[in-house]
Amino acid sequence: MAVLDRPAGAGRPHVVASPPGTGVEAPLPDRVLMKGNEAIAEAAIAAGCDAYFGYPITPQAELLEWMARRMPEEGRAFVQAESELAAINMALGAAAAGARVLVSSSSPGISLMAEGMSYMAGSRLPVVLVNVMRGGPGLGSIGASQADYLQATKGHGHGDYRVPVLAPSSIAEAIELVGDAFVLAERYRTPVMILADGILGQAMEPVVPRFRSIPKPTADWILEGAAGRDPRVVRSLHIRPDELEEANEVLQATYAEITAKERRWAGESLDGAEVVVVAYGTAARVARTAVERAREDGLRAGLFRPITLWPFPAPALREAAAGARAVLAVELSAGQLVEDVRLAIEGTVPVFHHGRTGGMVPSPDEVVAAMRKAWAVTPGKAPTRPGTVTPETAPGGVR
Amino acid sequence: MTMKPEVGPLPLRRPATGTPDAPAAARTIYRRPILLSAQPTSYCPGCGHGIVHRLIAEVLEELGVADRTILVGSVGCAVFAYDYLRLDAVESPHGRAAAVATGVKRYRPDRVVFTYQGDGDLAAIGTAEIVHAAARGERITVIFVNNGIYGMTGGQMAPTTLAGQKTTSSPLGRDTRTQGYPLPVTELLSLLPGVAYAARGCIAEPGLIGKTKAMIRRAFDVQLEDTGLSIVEVLSTCPVGWGMTPTESMQRLESEVMGAYPVGLFVDRAKGVGQAMPAPVGRASPAGGCAAAAPGPGVPAKEAGPARPAEA
Numbered sequence: 001m002a003v004l005d006r007p008a009g010a011g012r013p014h015v016v017a018s019p020p021g022t023g024v025e026a027p028l029p030d031r032v033l034m035k036g037n038e039a040i041a042e043a044a045i046a047a048g049c050d051a052y053f054g055y056p057i058t059p060q061a062e063l064l065e066w067m068a069r070r071m072p073e074e075g076r077a078f079v080q081a082e083s084e085l086a087a088i089n090m091a092l093g094a095a096a097a098g099a100r101v102l103v104s105s106s107s108p109g110i111s112l113m114a115e116g117m118s119y120m121a122g123s124r125l126p127v128v129l130v131n132v133m134r135g136g137p138g139l140g141s142i143g144a145s146q147a148d149y150l151q152a153t154k155g156h157g158h159g160d161y162r163v164p165v166l167a168p169s170s171i172a173e174a175i176e177l178v179g180d181a182f183v184l185a186e187r188y189r190t191p192v193m194i195l196a197d198g199i200l201g202q203a204m205e206p207v208v209p210r211f212r213s214i215p216k217p218t219a220d221w222i223l224e225g226a227a228g229r230d231p232r233v234v235r236s237l238h239i240r241p242d243e244l245e246e247a248n249e250v251l252q253a254t255y256a257e258i259t260a261k262e263r264r265w266a267g268e269s270l271d272g273a274e275v276v277v278v279a280y281g282t283a284a285r286v287a288r289t290a291v292e293r294a295r296e297d298g299l300r301a302g303l304f305r306p307i308t309l310w311p312f313p314a315p316a317l318r319e320a321a322a323g324a325r326a327v328l329a330v331e332l333s334a335g336q337l338v339e340d341v342r343l344a345i346e347g348t349v350p351v352f353h354h355g356r357t358g359g360m361v362p363s364p365d366e367v368v369a370a371m372r373k374a375w376a377v378t379p380g381k382a383p384t385r386p387g388t389v390t391p392e393t394a395p396g397g398v399r
Numbered sequence: 400m401t402m403k404p405e406v407g408p409l410p411l412r413r414p415a416t417g418t419p420d421a422p423a424a425a426r427t428i429y430r431r432p433i434l435l436s437a438q439p440t441s442y443c444p445g446c447g448h449g450i451v452h453r454l455i456a457e458v459l460e461e462l463g464v465a466d467r468t469i470l471v472g473s474v475g476c477a478v479f480a481y482d483y484l485r486l487d488a489v490e491s492p493h494g495r496a497a498a499v500a501t502g503v504k505r506y507r508p509d510r511v512v513f514t515y516q517g518d519g520d521l522a523a524i525g526t527a528e529i530v531h532a533a534a535r536g537e538r539i540t541v542i543f544v545n546n547g548i549y550g551m552t553g554g555q556m557a558p559t560t561l562a563g564q565k566t567t568s569s570p571l572g573r574d575t576r577t578q579g580y581p582l583p584v585t586e587l588l589s590l591l592p593g594v595a596y597a598a599r600g601c602i603a604e605p606g607l608i609g610k611t612k613a614m615i616r617r618a619f620d621v622q623l624e625d626t627g628l629s630i631v632e633v634l635s636t637c638p639v640g641w642g643m644t645p646t647e648s649m650q651r652l653e654s655e656v657m658g659a660y661p662v663g664l665f666v667d668r669a670k671g672v673g674q675a676m677p678a679p680v681g682r683a684s685p686a687g688g689c690a691a692a693a694p695g696p697g698v699p700a701k702e703a704g705p706a707r708p709a710e711a
């Protein structure tokens with residue numbers, strides 16, 4: 001693995017100069033080490049992000065700092081706003097003017113952006129938002145958390161709207177999802193959120209420094225001045241109830257199409273799994289290790305990892321869990337993802353939850369123990385061993 | 400009342416009159432500006448918003464920039480401004496117009512971008528956004544219609560409401576002890592080096608309306624000159640919220656409101672009018688050296704004092 005010859009924060013790792021006069025492209029280093037926040041920022045730049053607006057907040061600040069240097073280098077718009085409220089509305093304006101826009105923040109800042117997100121959804125503006133989640137409620141902590149799941153998937157601003165939410169569980173995947181987020185946002189004219197957490201944002205991982213450039217579709221609604229055509233208006237206001245209902249039906253039809261076409265997930269060791277662990281983001285990293293350990297110990301466990309949190313890949317989860325004896329949601333929250341898991345499973349398999357909060361991250365062994373407990377207290381479709389099972393007598397025994 | 404905008408592309412040039420085929424008729428002394436739609440407005444009789452719309456339409460038409468202008472709307476009685484002004488337009492959440500305009504202008508620096516905001520919108524919920532857009536010197540124009548009240552929501556007290564003025568949320572009259580003092584936003588903004596032009600006009604009578612139009616014209620000129628933010632505050636009426644007839648409300652503008660909010664030019668940096676607060680500028684300042692002593696860009700170091708309009 002090649003490592004950057006400069007500190008990761010100091011350069012442009014994807015740009016490698018050709019040896020002069022050779023006309024031959026210098027080979028890209030196989031891998032470079034990048035912080036999640038920086039990788040997301042660079043991926044957005046490569047994708048063709050025209051404008052970035054943000055406000056400093058831990059654990060997201062490196063993303064803003066990277067943009068502060070790189071966007072002007074590329075001749076693109078960067079503003080450090082006076083608040084997240086201002087940042088999201090700058091994004092709204094730039095998007096209305098046809099810019100491809102990225103905005104990032106962490107939990108308390110996302111709460112302030114909620115108003116703008118509702119307006120952007122109502123005005124059908126494509127903007128990509130990154131939430132590098134930290135512990136809450138309130139000022140909470142700066143540790144990694146997944147406590148904004150419900151806010152991201154069901155809430156933030158007012159009104160009947162949804163925002164597609166993409167959840168990377170590695171930095172390499174985050175890079176991929178930044179490009180996908182722009183594609184989704186522009187295809188469906190909607191804000192899209194990338195839901196990361198403090199560990200994904202802050203940790204350094206080896207990544208292949210090939211960032212995708214995303215072609216920008218033409219649009220017939222952007223504002224550039226009404227030269228030789230009717231004036232255009234970008235708005236969410238429809239004062240007549242019948243007109244607002246009509247506009248809402250367009251939104252709902254869009255959400256139905258997104259739900260039908262864009263659900264994404266990844267499965268690991270799901271074939272014949274007796275305990276299906278459901279986790280995303282950093283929790284999925286822990287869960288993967290836990291599943292491996294459990295399998296080594298003889299417990300048939302599998303991992304279902306939703307990548308779109310909205311739309312939630314409910315049919316796939318239901319299918320993956322059909323033969324299981326228990327489903328266990330693991331998350332860095334007191335129990336938010338588990339609500340969608342229950343809705344997906346519809347009572348067909350018992351659903352359990354294991355969560356840590358406040359910036360605490362469960363250990364793999366902790367998750368293995370939760371899996372064994374879930375296994376033990378459920379009867380199972382076809383019991384694999386006779387007699388009464390307890391967590392201690394479940395496959396694998398006490399570690 | 401329908402809200403449908405007119406159809407058909409914007410005629411950017413008014414057809415010439417007095418051609419051999421169509422000899423000039425009587426001299427036109429009043430016409431609807433091309434940029435003003437024919438649609439009846441939602442404004443009450445005697446409301447000042449319509450007058451301000453007209454002035455903007457006339458100015459943009461005269462400048463010939465309408466086809467590269469983007470209107471950033473706001474929330475207040477003028478929320479439907481985009482139905483009356485035939486321009487590309489984007490709506491903003493209440494108070495956020497200056498931030499929205501920042502986003503538009505940063506992406507399209509070659510376009511003319513202006514906000515149209517009421518006093519509740521700009522001087523209460525949107526204070527942070529306007530102050531920081533001004534501090535950054537965003538190349539936008541702000542048309543700030545100050546009627547001293549929240550017109551749209553039923554005539555509640557605004558930060559600009561005069562001391563003692565009765566509103567639906569200051570039924571005994573604004574008590575400065577508990578409800579504070581009127582906020583002179585334009586004076587405050589004129590202290591900032593990022594503000595290239597700041598003036599206050601009024602629509603009380605035709606002479607003032609003419610002066611106000613000249614201010615709006617200059618504000619857009621300043622944007623085209625690319626020197627900083629330009630703002631025109633327009634003292635306007637809300638007969639309904641004030642509990643007056645249209646005539647009484649016009650009289651009140653002159654007899655009361657203009658006394659509290661003097662009309663005139665505060666800042667026109669290019670013409671040497673107005674002095675910004677000495678801003679602590681760091682090493683990037685052309686003078687270099689000590690940050691604390693350096694005045695802002697284009698700011699004379701001496702004589703920085705409280706803003707007062709240069710003309711009445």
Ligand SMILES: Cc1ncc(C[n+]2csc(CCOP(=O)(O)OP(=O)(O)O)c2C)c(N)n1
Pocket residue numbers: 474475476477493516517518519520521546548549550551552557637
């Ligand atoms: C976040 C939010 N808070 C409150 C409102 C309600 N509201 C609509 S217009 C308005 C005040 C408008 O007053 P002003 O800006 O002075 O405009 P005017 O109607 O007087 O022209 C308020 C409070 C809103 N739309 N959004």
Ligand code: SF4
Pocket residue numbers: 441442443445446447448476546550551636637638639640
């Ligand atoms: S309520 Fe006041 S500001 Fe609103 S339209 Fe009527 S007169 Fe104008």
Ligand SMILES: [Mg+2]
Pocket residue numbers: 475517518519544545546547548549550557
């Ligand atoms: Mg008002």
